[in-house]
Amino acid sequence: MTKRRNDHGSEEPRRLDRRSVLRAAAATGAFGGLASAAWPMGSLGARAFTPLAPGLKTERVVLVVMAGGVRSRETFGSPNQIPNLVQMAREGTLFTRLRTANLGHFGASMSIFTGISEARGIRDNTRAPDPTLFEYIRKDLGLASNEVWVTTAGGAQQVNYSYGLHPEYGARFGATILDGDGIFNEEFKGLVQRYGVPRPLDDERADQVRELRRTLRGDRGGRDEGRVAEARARVESYILSELGRGVTEMRGAGAGDAKALRLARNLLSVFKPKLIGVVLQDADIAHGSFNGYSEVVRRADAGIGELLETIRGDETLRDSTAVMVLPEFGRDKDLNARRGLDHGDGSDDLRFVHGAVWGPDFKRGKVVKDDHRTIDMTPTIAHLFGAKAKFSKGSVMKAALG
Ligand SMILES: [Zn+2]
Numbered sequence: 001m002t003k004r005r006n007d008h009g010s011e012e013p014r015r016l017d018r019r020s021v022l023r024a025a026a027a028t029g030a031f032g033g034l035a036s037a038a039w040p041m042g043s044l045g046a047r048a049f050t051p052l053a054p055g056l057k058t059e060r061v062v063l064v065v066m067a068g069g070v071r072s073r074e075t076f077g078s079p080n081q082i083p084n085l086v087q088m089a090r091e092g093t094l095f096t097r098l099r100t101a102n103l104g105h106f107g108a109s110m111s112i113f114t115g116i117s118e119a120r121g122i123r124d125n126t127r128a129p130d131p132t133l134f135e136y137i138r139k140d141l142g143l144a145s146n147e148v149w150v151t152t153a154g155g156a157q158q159v160n161y162s163y164g165l166h167p168e169y170g171a172r173f174g175a176t177i178l179d180g181d182g183i184f185n186e187e188f189k190g191l192v193q194r195y196g197v198p199r200p201l202d203d204e205r206a207d208q209v210r211e212l213r214r215t216l217r218g219d220r221g222g223r224d225e226g227r228v229a230e231a232r233a234r235v236e237s238y239i240l241s242e243l244g245r246g247v248t249e250m251r252g253a254g255a256g257d258a259k260a261l262r263l264a265r266n267l268l269s270v271f272k273p274k275l276i277g278v279v280l281q282d283a284d285i286a287h288g289s290f291n292g293y294s295e296v297v298r299r300a301d302a303g304i305g306e307l308l309e310t311i312r313g314d315e316t317l318r319d320s321t322a323v324m325v326l327p328e329f330g331r332d333k334d335l336n337a338r339r340g341l342d343h344g345d346g347s348d349d350l351r352f353v354h355g356a357v358w359g360p361d362f363k364r365g366k367v368v369k370d371d372h373r374t375i376d377m378t379p380t381i382a383h384l385f386g387a388k389a390k391f392s393k394g395s396v397m398k399a400a401l402g
Contacts, residue, residue: 057360058384059320062264062276063133063377064304066327067109067158068257068283069343069350072096074297075327076354081298084305085325085356092323092358093366093400099373100329100351103343106157108328108374109279113161115378115392125157128164130391133378134175135163137275140387147274150175151263153256153281161279166391175277178263253292254299257282261303265310272316274385286331286341293341308358322359322384326374329353357400359384368399 079086101111107118114130152158163174257280264278286293311317333347375394382389383396
């Protein structure tokens with residue numbers, strides 16, 4: 001490995017590893033500017049971030065929606081199958097009766113993100129007429145798009161979760177979407193295409209990056225600014241490689257969900273964004289295979305465990321990050337003719353799910369047996385951030401708040 005002398009006279013490796021990038025970033029203040037200036041697509045968030053709601057400690061939230069449909073019998077009814085969720089519930093609050101909003105896949109998850117029972121004809125592959133959680137948070141807090149993300153397992157259709165069509169909100173406040181198979185956000189996609197697969201910057205590449213930075217941000221040049229721009233570019237390039245780390249090689253039943261959870265974990269450790277929605281999908285294999293479905297649930301639990309481990313092990317995240325997990329709905333009471341599980345019998349197994357919330361503002365070891373609703377998640381998260389989910393029909397889940 002070649003070494004070079006940096007401006008402070010010490011030697012540092014030229015390779016683009018975590019330490020050198022972070023050091024370069026710190027030296028130039030690049031991380032401080034990352035949320036706005038350094039990340040070109042993020043320039044929209046002009047207002048300063050309002051840090052916390054009074055008296056609350058939560059600074060960021062990960063909301064995991066087990067779309068695809070999972071019964072309580074296979075989650076908290078089978079604790080051996082979900083050791084990480086059980087542990088999470090022990091350290092947080094468990095809701096045993098969350099009434100689901102809608103019994104179609106797409107509308108049910110959409111309802112969780114809008115806080116409205118989207119009964120009024122949400123068709124597949126259209127956006128909601130209502131604002132999503134992501135838009136509320138970005139607009140009210142003045143956040144750039146790199147602060148609010150959705151990672152998905154379900155492909156193109158789930159792109160619609162990133163924002164709705166409400167005139168006061170919409171695309172300009174949407175979440176950035178990351179999918180195990182690619183990045184859907186157009187601006188972000190452009191960035192990846194320009195930077196390509198990150199590697200140590202050779203001279204030609206560094207020139208290209210500098211040129212790009214100038215074009216994107218209107219940098220005026222100057223020695224110091226050039227150095228800052230280069231450091232920022234390296235940070236961005238590094239981030240792109242970190243986001244995809246360990247994702248592409250995932251295979252088998254539940255791989256889509258595992259990827260979505262891994263992306264969320266990578267995002268958290270690299271970016272520490274304010275809000276990440278994770279949309280799983282693979283449990284719907286249950287229509288044809290109960291065993292496959294059980295495996296998907298176990299794998300999702302393992303992915304959630306990794307996410308929690310990352311948070312517990314990171315000083316910045318540990319005492320300021322909330323995780324909330326719930327299925328979009330359950331499944332039928334009885335097996336179908338293929339020995340699978342559909343979702344259409346109207347039973348309580350279908351209409352009620354368990355959900356767990358964990359974080360610095362949630363009660364520990366509390367079990368709430370009263371009815372709540374899956375649409376309560378959005379106003380609850382908005383509340384944690386001191387934002388308002390103005391059009392949501394859900395309620396803040398006060399039973400979980402300390
Ligand atoms: Zn289904």
